[in-house]
Amino acid sequence: MKVTAAVAREKGAELELEELELDELRHNEVRVRMVSVGICHTDAIVRDQVYPTPLPAVLGHEGSGIVDAVGDLVTTVKPGDHVVLAAAYCGHCDQCRAGRMAYCENLFAADFGGRRTDGTTAYTDKDGVAISSHFFGQSSFATYANVVEESVIKVDDDVPLELLGPLGCGLNTGAGTVLNELRPAPGSSLAVFGTGAVGSAAIMAARIAGCTTVIAIDVHDSRLELATELGATDTINSSSEDVAARISEITSGKGIDYAVDTTGIPSVLRTAAESLGIRGTVVLVGAAAPGTEVEFEIGLSLVKGWTFKTVVQGSSVPQVFIPRLIELWKQGSFPFDKLIKKYEFADINQGFEDSKRGTTIKPLIVF
Incomplete structure (x- = not known):
């Protein structure tokens, strides 16, 4: 399917909005229609190649959205569910099986590798060139993304979904x-x-x-x-x-x-x-x-x-900790919404710049 994504093509360069082709879901993936996505310092340092995710790439790792479709092995969510997206982990290494997902032995491959475990990417451009995907399991600087199930956290429908993306990384970490x-x-x-x-x-x-x-x-x-x-x-x-x-x-x-x-x-x-x-x-x-x-x-x-x-990642199990943060927000103890400034997708580079200057604490792209 055709999607619009912000693509990091060159080291240090502004992201470019492009039409890309999103491929078919794999068995363990969830297709998510993005509602919002936070801009995080990690997106900036990967854009600038401090961490070597292969470019060109679709970054973004603080997504929130609505499940559009699920792979046949997915059991935790269904179409229509509201979800927050967090960091990916393999689920089968010693650290993951001990409940220490943040310290997954395959963290760099799962979050920064730019490829699925079979070497494929979810995105290709108009010339058929592969674009790195699955950044933190999601690559959520796009209108739709194919996300690994480990990155998906179901949330209640009565919470304002567009605010929740930043819970997936920065707020979870702090x-x-x-x-x-x-x-x-x-x-x-x-x-x-x-x-x-x-x-x-x-x-x-x-x-x-x-x-x-x-x-x-x-x-x-x-x-x-x-x-x-x-x-x-x-x-x-x-x-x-x-x-x-x-x-x-x-x-x-x-x-x-x-x-x-x-x-x-x-x-x-x-x-x-x-x-x-x-x-x-x-x-x-x-x-x-x-x-x-x-x-x-x-x-x-x-x-x-x-x-x-x-x-x-705050040494957290995101599927457990993020819902707890939402409950704290409901009670008024964790007013993270005070940190947020909203931007249109077309203004994503302005969000990066405002974050760098310190004028915006948490830029939030709303689709």
Whole structure:
């Protein structure tokens, strides 16, 4: 069938809206008519070839939509169902079978390979040239996509479907890092470095968990103002303030219990680590270029017994965690809709630009 898709053809270039041919469903796939899709930092770094998904490609990995058709082996959804799309996983490796889908041993092939396991792609252009598909199992920068069943989460029909796409990656990552991985005790302290969509979700999750000191760090005052509205008890503009000194002041010299770095910038991550208190934990969720290194002080900090870890996709099982986030939103505890600005499909490149400039926290393409 003919579909319209935003195609990344060259490294760093704007996406091009094109008519493509979408092939037939495979046995384990769901054809989804897209209602909306979020723009995520990962889309930008793959467009720019920081991660090597083969170009040309249809990106997009925060889709929401309505099931149009299903393969004959699909059992979890049926035509007409409302769905959110999340990251793909193989389902059969040791990590998947242990319930750790975010750490699937075949993650790069499933999410960044640009091909099905049989080597085919779902999209071809007008000249019959193959276009990489199945980005995060979905490639949702398109009016329709053939999506692997593992990426599909059924949601209730009474929830505004067009808002839900960002739950599939960025919001899942930020909230899951706090609620699934860190699990902070009530009354503890947590700092978030970078208050984009991922960081904002982490702030909301910290308050849900009962953290009583939640520190937001960013270079944009407008984002810090929103962070306060979302639950931050303190804010620091790192472009004009000494972050380490301010955190020490806020915590009465004890340091923070938990730090979440969404930036992937080595100097920021080191500051986060140095701001920890005794037995503190710093988590990296921001994507950095392969080969990026960070230096940590390990002499005097040895006696602090601190922990550094990386977290992918909020360590969540999306079919379980995303419906929970929707319930929290219904209760008013996770108001992620405050992060969203809507764009027409034709304005997708403007959404990327606004996200890069920091003027929009979560661009959302509505079809």
